[in-house]
Amino acid sequence: MKKDKVNIYDIAEMAGVSIATVSRVMNGSDKVSEKTRKKVMEIIERESFTPNVFAQGLGLHTMHTVGILVPDISDPYMSAAVAWIEKGLSENGYDCILSCSGFEPEGKQRHTEMLLSKHVDALIFLGSTYAGSGKSTEETEYIRKAAAQVPVFTINGYVKGDNIYSSVNGDEEAVYEVTKKLILKGRRKPVFLTDSGSYSALKKRKGFERALRECGIEADESTKIHVENTIYGVRDALLSKKESFDAVIAANDIIAVGAVKYATAAKRKLPEDLEIVGYNNSGLVRVCEPELSSIDNKTEQMCRDTVKRMIAVLENGSTVENKKVVISCDFVERGTTDIGG
Amino acid sequence: MKKDKVNIYDIAEMAGVSIATVSRVMNGSDKVSEKTRKKVMEIIERESFTPNVFAQGLGLHTMHTVGILVPDISDPYMSAAVAWIEKGLSENGYDCILSCSGFEPEGKQRHTEMLLSKHVDALIFLGSTYAGSGKSTEETEYIRKAAAQVPVFTINGYVKGDNIYSSVNGDEEAVYEVTKKLILKGRRKPVFLTDSGSYSALKKRKGFERALRECGIEADESTKIHVENTIYGVRDALLSKKESFDAVIAANDIIAVGAVKYATAAKRKLPEDLEIVGYNNSGLVRVCEPELSSIDNKTEQMCRDTVKRMIAVLENGSTVENKKVVISCDFVERGTTDIGG
DNA sequence: TTGTAGGCGTTATCAT
């Protein structure tokens, strides 16, 4: 028979005071005599009493918990981001309920509701998939609905709405810059690879197309390849591609690694015969051989910043100015390109 | 002014019944007339009423939430495992609070207490680091203390104690087998690389030593190298190693990739001049070039099994037989070895 | 079958 945890009544009795006084001591009220406080504190320590969070939550409507939605935690970019977010939250006395929603609308909606039903203090949507394609406002309706209940933060995707705060990368600019560099260095047949039609993917594609146009290269459909987000999938897709190409810009590092595998299989030398640029600058870049040039989208900074703004909203009420923060990216050159860092 | 959520009283009033009846309908009691049930259900649906989890928790002492402790979620092995666990829990109506404790005892303890204070229904310790080195029982005392409150499950590490359920791999056997194969194929100077002194690491090392002994190779200190868990750290450690070696068994895939990078830097051909075996069979194996041979420790199976046992303990009371489950590993051959799958 | 009332463990508002 497991004896139940001591509660505030037990402490009050042991200390010979009322529960109100114990509560005051716990919450650091100044309306307690030094003597009483000390006495009560001693008992609390001795019994290692901690208040029941359910009872607290019932009255206070909060459990200092935030919900994190992520399509797939096993993705290296996502897990790195979650690590940063969790760290930030933990440092601020919050902890997080993690929910892996997958990429389908149904799952996103269901997991959002689940989190909401747990009365989290805020919601973080991690990944551009949550922003949808930007074509219809319907896609992101569940996010706005959630924002009616708690502050919502989106990372890597912009969703417009009340009580929604977004952090996004300067994706278009980043891809534009690197594509332009590749072309100026002599590449005439670059291709862009993506696995999704998310807002972020569209931005990258836009940057890619703009660079091509500016340089007088036709950006027809054969320059934009839709692939699945797996190494072999990308490799095989490239192996069976008819049109030739001399540079690859990938929407993420996994896809880029697939391109590297293609190069190996097709015996094309990197970066001489073919140049490859990844995206996210994730843990994979150093595993790859040769090591992968990639666009660093500043995961750490983005996550830290999001947590900071969240705490501000949560503690100060909603007095955060910027609802949309844009963080620019850096190109990091490694072995798969030769265009100058 | 955000109107507060409807509660059970509102529903009761709208339906013209008492809250007890609403509660009965919510919990599927059979002591409700079909007519009443239908009427109440309609209102519940219409108002999309969900019970307040805090109030539920207060009385029931549960919020259908389990805590997951992990040293570092950005590690590919850990994040893959968490993905499986979260999936399993979600399918069973539980969700999870994720806590990244780091590798230090202080952090492990603090995060454990934090989770416990949230009244999670169970605790999962993911990773061999939580089992300690096995030298002193003191190291794992906080786990036993936690187990006094809720059932505890450890993955990849064995901790003895009441209310503690462990799943571990046949690490010793797996390393023994693969090391022996390497030696039988002619390797005479294998080395074992690890970054930790965890129970699991010790088991692997034991298997390594046994294979050497059986084959008449001296297992002196130069055959066991302690490295940091980073690609470059391992590469540089091997580059500066004086004694020669012709095979590497690594305690995880990251370390193995470091060894591959060493081979590249030292211009040693894989697998002819040097053979490398990783551990975990994680997402990195396919990124690596050549692709990494690795020991598959069955992450999915392990996680599924753990969730299954957990649900059993949670729902049926603690009627689970096996407190310690051992899951054996498979060697998966790829490009860094040539000893036969 | 349905309703009433007590309990779960806090916090906060009153008095004192």
Next chain:
DNA sequence: ATGATAACGCCTACAA
């Protein structure tokens, strides 16, 4: 400075 008590929203004997 301290204590009594209502309120938070639900579940569940016990009554009717």
